[in-house]
Amino acid sequence: MSYIVNQVQSQLRECVMAAITKACEKGEVSLVPQTAFNVEIPADSANGDFSTNAAMAWARELRSAPRKIADAIVSNISLEGTYFARCECAGPGFLNFYLDGSYYAAILMDVKAKGKDYGRSDYGKNERINVEFVSANPTGPMHMGNARGGALGDCLAAVLDYAGFDVEKEFYINDAGNQIEKFALSLDIRYQQIYKGEDAVELPEDSYHGEDIKVRAQEFADAYGDKYIDATQEERRAALTEFALPKNIQAMKDNLTKYRIEYDTWFKESVLHNGGEVKDTIDLLTKNGYTYEKDGALWYKNTEVQTKKLLAAGKTQEEIDKLELKDDVLIRANGIPTYFAADIAYHRNKLEVRKFDTAIDIWGADHHGHVARMQGALDAIGVGGDKLKVILMQLVRLTRDGEVVRMSKRTGKAITLVDLLEEIPIDAVRFLFNMREPGSQMEFDLDLAVEQSSKNPVYYCQYAHARICSIFKKLAADGVEVKECSVEDLKLLVAEEEKELIRHLASLTSEIVTAAKNYDPARITRYVVELATLFHKFYNSCRVQCDDESLMQARIYLCACVRDTVKNVLEMLKITVPESM
Numbered sequence: 001m002s003y004i005v006n007q008v009q010s011q012l013r014e015c016v017m018a019a020i021t022k023a024c025e026k027g028e029v030s031l032v033p034q035t036a037f038n039v040e041i042p043a044d045s046a047n048g049d050f051s052t053n054a055a056m057a058w059a060r061e062l063r064s065a066p067r068k069i070a071d072a073i074v075s076n077i078s079l080e081g082t083y084f085a086r087c088e089c090a091g092p093g094f095l096n097f098y099l100d101g102s103y104y105a106a107i108l109m110d111v112k113a114k115g116k117d118y119g120r121s122d123y124g125k126n127e128r129i130n131v132e133f134v135s136a137n138p139t140g141p142m143h144m145g146n147a148r149g150g151a152l153g154d155c156l157a158a159v160l161d162y163a164g165f166d167v168e169k170e171f172y173i174n175d176a177g178n179q180i181e182k183f184a185l186s187l188d189i190r191y192q193q194i195y196k197g198e199d200a201v202e203l204p205e206d207s208y209h210g211e212d213i214k215v216r217a218q219e220f221a222d223a224y225g226d227k228y229i230d231a232t233q234e235e236r237r238a239a240l241t242e243f244a245l246p247k248n249i250q251a252m253k254d255n256l257t258k259y260r261i262e263y264d265t266w267f268k269e270s271v272l273h274n275g276g277e278v279k280d281t282i283d284l285l286t287k288n289g290y291t292y293e294k295d296g297a298l299w300y301k302n303t304e305v306q307t308k309k310l311l312a313a314g315k316t317q318e319e320i321d322k323l324e325l326k327d328d329v330l331i332r333a334n335g336i337p338t339y340f341a342a343d344i345a346y347h348r349n350k351l352e353v354r355k356f357d358t359a360i361d362i363w364g365a366d367h368h369g370h371v372a373r374m375q376g377a378l379d380a381i382g383v384g385g386d387k388l389k390v391i392l393m394q395l396v397r398l399t400r401d402g403e404v405v406r407m408s409k410r411t412g413k414a415i416t417l418v419d420l421l422e423e424i425p426i427d428a429v430r431f432l433f434n435m436r437e438p439g440s441q442m443e444f445d446l447d448l449a450v451e452q453s454s455k456n457p458v459y460y461c462q463y464a465h466a467r468i469c470s471i472f473k474k475l476a477a478d479g480v481e482v483k484e485c486s487v488e489d490l491k492l493l494v495a496e497e498e499k500e501l502i503r504h505l506a507s508l509t510s511e512i513v514t515a516a517k518n519y520d521p522a523r524i525t526r527y528v529v530e531l532a533t534l535f536h537k538f539y540n541s542c543r544v545q546c547d548d549e550s551l552m553q554a555r556i557y558l559c560a561c562v563r564d565t566v567k568n569v570l571e572m573l574k575i576t577v578p579e580s581m
Contacts, residue, residue, distance in 0.1 A: 016037075055067070084099060107502050119162055163513050182206070182208060217244075224239075305376040306376050359387060361391070371392070458575060461528050524569060
């Protein structure tokens, strides 16, 4: 919440308490109540700019009807020295407060004074947060889930930063385990097929069959020829992986940079294995009594851990049984740790070794069953599962002409992140992927994303900024000098369209804080769309270049505040902000 809005709410509370105290001194109520009460911004401004339920909250304590208490408050209230013009009683005892022009002037002056920092707050108190997102396997191209996760994670990190958190963005590189072994096998077969023919060496069904594997194998052949054909399988696969994996990782970095995503950390899973952290984490689970051996493998007591937690949360054993909980393998019979074991070590590294206060992971909705067992495992090693927050993201459905699109026009294969960025402007991709909450199904309209009209939300917001820039260009061309405004000048902004626009400007800081609390950057895209809507409404109703010089300068001031706020929000989301369209 902005400083001015905070100040207004404090003034309201102080005025109400002073009024009820005065009413008590006059014998109109029996005592000065201590019960807490709410202060809210009504959905309909006809019910005031702020309202409170104080009279109803105090009814029991004062043993009096809410309406009688409200009347006593109104008759004793003094609004002198505040941003309020009047207070009225409504309905069964609501107190509605109406702001005077000085409030609207103060908001605009605050926007202008803060400039590029308008919307920022210290809500997060510099709490350290690690936001891990995308983290695609480096064994193939990134898909639509990665595209949505990338926009969501990057914009969430920006929102948290604006809300006063110390944020680091991280990509977890799965460069160890089964998928890398499968990657090596797939490269090996494709490499051999170059020299022996496709019929000579068959590619297993459960290996990687993508065209990208063929490309990497051919690049390796171009670099080394048939040098490795007669090498041992182990040597050949190690050489292929060492050659291809860095290329795939670099390709991901390049594509994500094109998507305007820059990570603070690229963390390799292999570091956890080579540095002994996976082994140490498994040993810690064993020491705490949460492992057992069976069929030559080491297992984690997931069922026991989650059952204890669910019983403590009030679930019945019957409810728990329906979940069909299962234990998890930590070390396979062949002695190789599982991905789950490495994942526990990875989160321990974030929270215990690197000392992040909170770890936020963005996962596909198909990983929902993994959330509770990961949080339980962190509890089991004493790190605290509540420090891990997981955002589950639903899948994306691409449409064109109302029909579902699954294949790329260019490749004839499933659409990848690269395909999407080649067809759709990056501004549209980043903005539209953040128009819905992470947990909601997402339909991405490819036609809408390239449409240059008010139907396209990102174009609509960019156009609002460009329109304001054109106003200033016209003013300059007409020889109009833009001047500073006093509080009295800004008090001239009394039209409802003007006040509605200023009220929305005032809500930016609280919207950012709420988006940070809920891990939902979609609130911010909706905020800027609404800001653009309110500006267009104001522009169509209130002539900026009018005959009244003071009113004209006040409206120019308002336009500048809207322009700068639109720019702040779009730049926060890494959307370009054109000055002409």
